[in-house]
Each structure stands twice: as C-alpha cells, then as structure tokens.
Amino acid sequence: MEERLQKILAAAGIASRREAEKIITAGRVRVNGKIVTELGSKYDPSSVKISVDGNPIKAETKVYYMFYKPRGVVTTMSDPQNRRSIADFVQDLGERVFPVGRLDYNTEGLLLLTNDGALAQALMHPSHEVNKTYLVKVPGIVPQEKLDMLRVGVKLDDGMTAPAVVNLRSYEHEHNFTLFDITIHEGRNRQVRRMCDAIGYPVRDLKRVKMGPITLSNIGRGKFRELTDGELAALMKAAKL
Numbered sequence: 279m280e281e282r283l284q285k286i287l288a289a290a291g292i293a294s295r296r297e298a299e300k301i302i303t304a305g306r307v308r309v310n311g312k313i314v315t316e317l318g319s320k321y322d323p324s325s326v327k328i329s330v331d332g333n334p335i336k337a338e339t340k341v342y343y344m345f346y347k348p349r350g351v352v353t354t355m356s357d358p359q360n361r362r363s364i365a366d367f368v369q370d371l372g373e374r375v376f377p378v379g380r381l382d383y384n385t386e387g388l389l390l391l392t393n394d395g396a397l398a399q400a401l402m403h404p405s406h407e408v409n410k411t412y413l414v415k416v417p418g419i420v421p422q423e424k425l426d427m428l429r430v431g432v433k434l435d436d437g438m439t440a441p442a443v444v445n446l447r448s449y450e451h452e453h454n455f456t457l458f459d460i461t462i463h464e465g466r467n468r469q470v471r472r473m474c475d476a477i478g479y480p481v482r483d484l485k486r487v488k489m490g491p492i493t494l495s496n497i498g499r500g501k502f503r504e505l506t507d508g509e510l511a512a513l514m515k516a517a518k519l
C-alpha cells in the first residue's frame with residue numbers, strides 16, 4: 279500500500295513524522311537512488327528502496343495478531359471519554375498495529391490487529407463479503423418464527439438486512455434465555471444488536487467468534503496471539519490478496 283514518505287520513515291523508526299519531514303526537505307532521503315524532497319510523495323515501501331544518508335531503511339515487517347477483546351473496551355487507539363481502549367492492550371506488543379474493523383464497547387470477541395493496511399482494507403471492503411459470526415444471548419425464549427425473520431432479513435432504519443445464517447444453540451428454560459449464533463457479511467454499525475431489537479429480543483451478550491476463516495481459539499480474554507501460517511494463508515485468500 280502506498281504511504282507518504284514521512285510516514286514510511288516514521289514507521290521504520292527513523293524519526294517522528296515531523297522530524298522525518300525535515301530529513302526529507304534537507305535532501306537526505308533517496309528513493310530508488312534519486313533524492314526526493316517533496317513531502318507529499320507516496321510510495322509502497324515494499325516495492326521501492328529507500329535510504330537516509332545512504333543507509334537503507336528496514337522495511338516494517340508485517341504482523342498479524344488475533345486479539346480477544348473484552349467487554350468494556352473501545353476499538354480505538356484513544357478515547358475522549360477516557361474509557362479503556364485497545365491501545366491499553368496493544369502497548370505490550372511494542373508494535374504499531376491497528377484493528378481490522380471494530381466491535382462495540384460492550385461486544386467481546388475476535389478482533390484482528392495488523393500493520394498491513396492492504397489486508398485490512400481488503401477485508402473490510404463490502405465486495406469481499408467476509409462472513410462474521412457472533413454468538414448471541416438474549417433474554418427470553420425466542421420462537422423459531424423470529425429466528426426465521428433474521429434469516430430472511432429485517433428492516434432497519436438504514437434498509438433491509440441481507441439474509442443471515444442463524445443456528446439455535448440452546449433454549450435455557452430454567453434461566454429464561456436463548457443462545458444462538460448468527461453469521462452476517464454486512465458491516466453496518468451495531469448491526470446484530472439492531473437486528474435483535476427489530477425482532478423484539480434485545481441482546482444481552484454479544485461475542486464475535488469468527489471472521490472469514492479465522493476462529494477465536496486458543497486465547498484468553500484480553501490476550502493476543504500471532505496468527506498461525508495456516509490462518510494467515512486462509513485470511514489472505516479470503517481477502518483475495
């Protein structure tokens with residue numbers, strides 16, 4: 279993915295973005311052997327040779343993590359309301375990563391973190407229709423006709439939802455709740471919560487358990503792990519990269 283030269287230098291740990299701008303305008307940076315002094319210039323760091331004062335910069339290696347986001351955490355790097363954010367967890371990684379998509383403050387589960395902008399963009403693009411599966415707990419015993427409504431599509435204020443795959447997991451009569459999973463490929467804001475509101479059964483607990491070929495597994499709440507080679511290959515295939 280193309281990025282501004284100052285951003286590439288900053289990501290490679292050469293200097294802050296502001297300092298990198300000074301280094302560029304001072305004529306100390308070469309791209310494929312030619313001095314570049316314009317600040318707006320954009321390059322794909324994986325396909326050009328960049329050097330500072332004659333020393334090649336080390337390309338940022340791409341990293342891919344699974345994160346089990348707990349409830350009560352915002353999917354941003356900072357929060358104006360000072361709530362816990364994923365930045366509090368990412369700090370321990372010592373790498374610059376960002377989340378692929380987002381989960382609501384009160385939704386827990388699978389979140390992918392990477393520094394691979396091209397992958398993130400491809401996975402989020404609606405044309406790729408990456409499936410996301412959520413485990414849903416709602417109070418009450420949801421009749422099959424209502425689950426069928428989710429399967430067919432429900433009317434939300436931003437239009438009908440596409441058909442979803444819904445599997446009833448259990449009716450917990452004693453504790454009066456229903457557990458089911460739902461798979462959608464759209465990525466509208468608060469979509470699962472709004473779909474459940476629309477059938478009259480507001481969500482109590484929501485957990486993302488799968489995204490494309492990646493299943494939340496072998497990981498504790500609030501923890502990370504690197505994707506395995508197999509998971510990464512499957513993810514690249516899903517993103518059509």
Ligand code: URA
Pocket residue numbers: 380381382383385467468469470471472484
């Ligand atoms: N749907 C929701 O309602 N919330 C999420 O966090 C993800 C999907």
